[in-house]
Amino acid sequence: MTLTTHATIGALIGAATGNPFLAFGAGLLSHFLVDIIPHGDRELYENHKRKQKHRRAYAFVTIDGIVAVMVIALMTGFQPVQYLNASIAMGVIGSILPDLIIGIHEAFHIKWLRWFHRLHFFFHNMISNRWGDVPLRYALFAQAVFVIVAQRWF
Numbered sequence: 291m292t293l294t295t296h297a298t299i300g301a302l303i304g305a306a307t308g309n310p311f312l313a314f315g316a317g318l319l320s321h322f323l324v325d326i327i328p329h330g331d332r333e334l335y336e337n338h339k340r341k342q343k344h345r346r347a348y349a350f351v352t353i354d355g356i357v358a359v360m361v362i363a364l365m366t367g368f369q370p371v372q373y374l375n376a377s378i379a380m381g382v383i384g385s386i387l388p389d390l391i392i393g394i395h396e397a398f399h400i401k402w403l404r405w406f407h408r409l410h411f412f413f414h415n416m417i418s419n420r421w422g423d424v425p426l427r428y429a430l431f432a433q434a435v436f437v438i439v440a441q442r443w444f
């Protein structure tokens with residue numbers, strides 16, 4: 291999923307649990323579970339691995355990262371939930387941490403992170419390996435609808 295979707299789910303988990311440690315753990319777990327749903331980024335990632343259409347992959351990740359920060363800033367900035375801030379922060383951090391680790395592994399080829407890379411893509415490709423991926427534009431539209439609707443639950 292996009293970082294925006296993961297971060298939104300992490301914020302919701304943080305608000306729901308009200309406990310930073312629980313929020314972090316549940317946010318982390320949510321990343322793997324949500325990634326199981328095919329979400330259209332396989333081709334983008336495989337092109338990146340084959341060193342094709344690099345710019346598109348970098349632009350996608352950059353835009354996603356900036357939108358994720360904006361969405362979380364808007365979600366938290368207008369809410370009187372100061373007492374929940376640590377939980378929301380830890381929920382968001384837990385929910386996006388796996389993709390940070392993947393990014394670090396990809397950028398620096400750190401061998402001892404290989405197991406984590408395998409674990410991540412075990413979940414990420416669980417369904418799409420068997421039945422294929424969905425078109426990226428539909429996946430992005432569905433995630434945008436989810437992020438907008440999710441604001442009502444926050």
Ligand SMILES: [Zn+2]
Nearest residue numbers: 291325388389
């Ligand atoms: Zn991921």
